[in-house]
Amino acid sequence: MNQERCTMQKIDFDQTYVVSGEISHREIEGQILLLRPDDHCLYTVNGTGKFIWIEILKRKPVSMIAKNLAKSFNISEEKACKDVLKFVRDLEKKKIIVKERKK
Amino acid sequence: MGSYDNKLITFCARGFPGTNRSLMNLEKTTGLSKHFILTSSNQDGPEIKFFINHLKTKKPKLVVFGGWNAVYEVFLHELKDEKIQFGIYWTSSPGQVDISEEIDILSLLIKNSQIQHKLFANRGLALSLSGHISNVDYLPDTLILPQLNPEKGKYGRKRKENIIISLFCSPFEYKRKNILNCLLAVSMLKDNYILYLNSLSKNTYYKNILESLNILYKDFGWMTDKKYKKIIEEIDLGLQVSFAETFNHVVAEHIIRGIPVITSRMVPVMQNMSKEIKDKLIVDDPDSHLEIKEKIELLIHNEHLRRKLGTTMLNQIKKENDKRIRSAIEVINKIMR
Numbered sequence: 001m002n003q004e005r006c007t008m009q010k011i012d013f014d015q016t017y018v019v020s021g022e023i024s025h026r027e028i029e030g031q032i033l034l035l036r037p038d039d040h041c042l043y044t045v046n047g048t049g050k051f052i053w054i055e056i057l058k059r060k061p062v063s064m065i066a067k068n069l070a071k072s073f074n075i076s077e078e079k080a081c082k083d084v085l086k087f088v089r090d091l092e093k094k095k096i097i098v099k100e101r102k103k
Numbered sequence: 104m105g106s107y108d109n110k111l112i113t114f115c116a117r118g119f120p121g122t123n124r125s126l127m128n129l130e131k132t133t134g135l136s137k138h139f140i141l142t143s144s145n146q147d148g149p150e151i152k153f154f155i156n157h158l159k160t161k162k163p164k165l166v167v168f169g170g171w172n173a174v175y176e177v178f179l180h181e182l183k184d185e186k187i188q189f190g191i192y193w194t195s196s197p198g199q200v201d202i203s204e205e206i207d208i209l210s211l212l213i214k215n216s217q218i219q220h221k222l223f224a225n226r227g228l229a230l231s232l233s234g235h236i237s238n239v240d241y242l243p244d245t246l247i248l249p250q251l252n253p254e255k256g257k258y259g260r261k262r263k264e265n266i267i268i269s270l271f272c273s274p275f276e277y278k279r280k281n282i283l284n285c286l287l288a289v290s291m292l293k294d295n296y297i298l299y300l301n302s303l304s305k306n307t308y309y310k311n312i313l314e315s316l317n318i319l320y321k322d323f324g325w326m327t328d329k330k331y332k333k334i335i336e337e338i339d340l341g342l343q344v345s346f347a348e349t350f351n352h353v354v355a356e357h358i359i360r361g362i363p364v365i366t367s368r369m370v371p372v373m374q375n376m377s378k379e380i381k382d383k384l385i386v387d388d389p390d391s392h393l394e395i396k397e398k399i400e401l402l403i404h405n406e407h408l409r410r411k412l413g414t415t416m417l418n419q420i421k422k423e424n425d426k427r428i429r430s431a432i433e434v435i436n437k438i439m440r
Contacts, residue, residue: 024157028149035157040127040140042150 115169190220
């Protein structure tokens with residue numbers, strides 16, 4: 001992964017994330033379903049989002065997730081990187097995931 | 104989340120916007136419940152499975168369903184061995200039950216022994232049934248009042264070319280919303296206006312009527328909550344001259360923004376308003392488009408009156424809302440004991 005090719009800034013590519021304690025989540029019939037405490041509806045995650053989510057649960061760093069996404073979906077690493085960053089930022093903004101503290 | 108912290112969980116199918124609004128408001132105003140909207144009607148779908156698992160984990164004391172939908176039966180079946188009580192929250196008034204042909208559902212629900220708590224938003228219906236059926240309670244609608252100042256709001260802006268009149272209702276409610284009389288009334292106006300709609304023109308028959316009557320309208324279709332709140336701020340006058348109602352959140356959402364609404368006597372949110380408000384805004388005969396038109400004209404020709412009535416209504420509904428919240432908290436405390 002060439003980090004310089006990613007246009008999005010201010011991200012630690014070695015960062016891993018964990019699901020926030022307040023989030024209920026399950027995989028049902030191939031879909032990832034998420035429930036935030038303040039929301040009234042479920043979030044459904046499919047496709048590449050599901051792939052990224054499972055990688056997050058495995059505590060893989062952002063760079064590794066992007067690399068695996070590119071390989072699995074046969075897309076460029078640059079595109080995979082952008083997709084992962086967008087997804088991760090969205091989940092972080094919604095407080096669904098939080099940065100894992102480095103030991 | 105309030106002191107019950109997931110002890111009272113409410114669900115409502117997406118097709119009931121008013122009931123969903125009531126239960127979302129209940130969550131915010133009392134802090135004693137948590138509400139979820141069921142977006143899928145698939146009884147075997149992942150959403151239902153998720154929530155059934157969620158309830159098995161959270162183990163709430165009481166689950167209340169808004170209105171009735173076939174997907175609720177899955178919850179009752181799948182959770183029958185759990186220590187969870189069930190209830191319904193019925194928002195339709197008796198007149199609305201008949202007009203909307205809901206009597207078959209209501210008659211079955213009040214006899215269903217698996218549903219221990221029967222909560223009604225209509226006080227009269229609750230009081231009448233409670234004399235014959237156990238665990239019937241009146242659970243009033245409550246409102247979330249936005250932090251707005253109508254004095255500094257819409258009337259402070261530059262004068263608009265057109266008066267904006269709203270006629271909002273769900274497509275499932277056309278029968279009782281007195282649409283044709285309202286359209287006839289609006290079509291007779293000589294003033295510049297735009298009628299704001301939220302999907303009425305998607306109905307072929309009403310679209311034909313709107314065009315035949317040369318009504319200038321703008322139809323926003325279904326709106327997200329954010330968009331709805333933005334659009335409602337643009338409105339000068341609302342129309343809700345219904346034949347039957349329970350609470351009418353559309354009226355309430357206009358009032359809490361200081362926007363006057365012309366209604367029928369059937370709109371409960373107007374019942375505790377002052378005589379002046381009732382005289383100016385309530386139509387005696389909802390089946391008279393001429394009377395509706397007169398009321399509209401009085402208001403669109405007098406911005407000062409609109410502002411005064413809007414402010415008065417807002418102050419009155421604030422007091423009324425405090426009582427409703429206290430009453431709702433009392434009822435929840437009672438049934439959760």
